[in-house]
Amino acid sequence: MTVEQLCLSVLYEGEATGYDIRRHFSEGEAALFADASIGAIYPALAKLEAKGLVDFVNQEQIGKPNRKIYHITEAGREAFLAALREPLSKDKCQSSFLYFLRFAHLAPPDIVVTHMEVRRRQLAQEVDRLEKFLLRPTNNPQGRWVLEYGLAMIKAKQANLDTIARKIGSTLGANCHAI
Amino acid sequence: MTVEQLCLSVLYEGEATGYDIRRHFSEGEAALFADASIGAIYPALAKLEAKGLVDFVNQEQIGKPNRKIYHITEAGREAFLAALREPLSKDKCQSSFLYFLRFAHLAPPDIVVTHMEVRRRQLAQEVDRLEKFLLRPTNNPQGRWVLEYGLAMIKAKQANLDTIARKIGSTLGANCHAI
DNA sequence: ACTTGCATGTAAGTGGTTACATGATTGG
DNA sequence: CCAATCATGTAACCACTTACATGCAAGT
Numbered sequence: 420m421t422v423e424q425l426c427l428s429v430l431y432e433g434e435a436t437g438y439d440i441r442r443h444f445s446e447g448e449a450a451l452f453a454d455a456s457i458g459a460i461y462p463a464l465a466k467l468e469a470k471g472l473v474d475f476v477n478q479e480q481i482g483k484p485n486r487k488i489y490h491i492t493e494a495g496r497e498a499f500l501a502a503l504r505e506p507l508s509k510d511k512c513q514s515s516f517l518y519f520l521r522f523a524h525l526a527p528p529d530i531v532v533t534h535m536e537v538r539r540r541q542l543a544q545e546v547d548r549l550e551k552f553l554l555r556p557t558n559n560p561q562g563r564w565v566l567e568y569g570l571a572m573i574k575a576k577q578a579n580l581d582t583i584a585r586k587i588g589s590t591l592g593a594n595c596h597a598i
Numbered sequence: 599m600t601v602e603q604l605c606l607s608v609l610y611e612g613e614a615t616g617y618d619i620r621r622h623f624s625e626g627e628a629a630l631f632a633d634a635s636i637g638a639i640y641p642a643l644a645k646l647e648a649k650g651l652v653d654f655v656n657q658e659q660i661g662k663p664n665r666k667i668y669h670i671t672e673a674g675r676e677a678f679l680a681a682l683r684e685p686l687s688k689d690k691c692q693s694s695f696l697y698f699l700r701f702a703h704l705a706p707p708d709i710v711v712t713h714m715e716v717r718r719r720q721l722a723q724e725v726d727r728l729e730k731f732l733l734r735p736t737n738n739p740q741g742r743w744v745l746e747y748g749l750a751m752i753k754a755k756q757a758n759l760d761t762i763a764r765k766i767g768s769t770l771g772a773n774c775h776a777i
Numbered sequence: 778a779c780t781t782g783c784a785t786g787t788a789a790g791t792g793g794t795t796a797c798a799t800g801a802t803t804g805g
Numbered sequence: 806c807c808a809a810t811c812a813t814g815t816a817a818c819c820a821c822t823t824a825c826a827t828g829c830a831a832g833t
Contacts, residue, residue, distance in 0.1 A: 462815090482802055499704075561702055571758050665785090
């Protein structure tokens with residue numbers, strides 16, 4: 420799952436600019452399983468073009484910057500399908516929130532409360548976002564699976580957060596080592 | 599969540615060698631929210647020692663290599679607590695499995711089936727592992743929260759996998775573009 | 778005989794991130 | 806008037822991964 424492969428995967432399903440691809444991984448459904456920053460996407464697209472896996476058309480716009488609209492080539496399709504047959508690397512997840520929670524008894528209670536509230540808000544927002552995606556009728560089955568997976572994860576996180584929130588009062592009150 | 603901070607967090611709760619710390623993030627509960635490779639841990643410990651945040655005792659063993667047993671210093675404790683007050687970076691998750699699933703209709707059906715089976719086995723294994731951890735009576739409340747969180751996530755993943763497995767036969771059979 | 782576990786460490790290479798540069802338009 | 810959105814790109818920097826080097830003991 421390098422940025423190059425991720426770009427190819429987006430272009431497999433349709434034309435896009437670097438900027439479009441970025442949005443895919445920040446706001447789109449692809450954000451559920453990967454990330455790609457804008458500073459990584461542009462060099463990746465340049466490399467893909469050098470390899471002949473993608474090409475682009477320059478589109479001039481009035482009042483807006485030019486866009487390079489990228490398309491996957493036949494060689495690109497083949498490369499993508501070939502990559503899909505390779506063994507999967509193991510999933511990684513890195514949660515600063517969970518790390519914090521693990522040592523919550525060492526942090527000032529007000530910070531704990533703030534982090535919990537922020538988390539709650541973020542999760543609710545994410546549920547909204549995904550449910551809107553699911554309402555759109557154009558999703559293919561695979562896209563829906565991913566969205567449903569994401570939604571299930573977030574709802575499990577919400578349930579967990581509630582459980583912890585209930586426990587946290589007594590525990591933190593009792594043996595808080597923080598200032 | 600740099601490797602240095604992760605090392606500090608482990609040493610805050612007790613002495614450990616670099617090797618011990620590695621196990622913490624590969625087999626321990628900390629694996630649920632972070633990762634740190636052995637090649638990153640040793641340099642991190644050296645830097646922490648240079649900063650005076652940790653120190654170590656050399657322990658010679660018979661029939662086994664020497665161990666450097668690291669301890670956190672008072673300055674180290676302060677640095678760790680200070681870091682705990684800083685804003686949280688957002689959680690990242692990268693799932694090759696989900697990426698594959700998103701494009702499963704383009705992969706040969708036998709590969710899809712294999713990946714699903716491997717996934718099922720991995721999830722079951724992880725449930726076992728976490729449940730054993732939860733049986734141990736020595737966990738502090740925060741440790742238990744993390745474990746329960748991890749368990750809830752995996753069970754949600756299992757439920758989801760079952761749902762998809764049921765759907766996958768019809769969908770893949772109908773519009774498989776793969777060879 | 779071979780692999781795995783224990784245990785430390787280095788060094789080359791990679792695959793990013795972050796910040797910067799540019800610039801017009803739209804909205805608060 | 807300032808920030809954000811659209812849009813591309815570069816370059817310095819960074820943290821980490823991977824592979825290697827070493828070596829003994831115990832299990833298969």
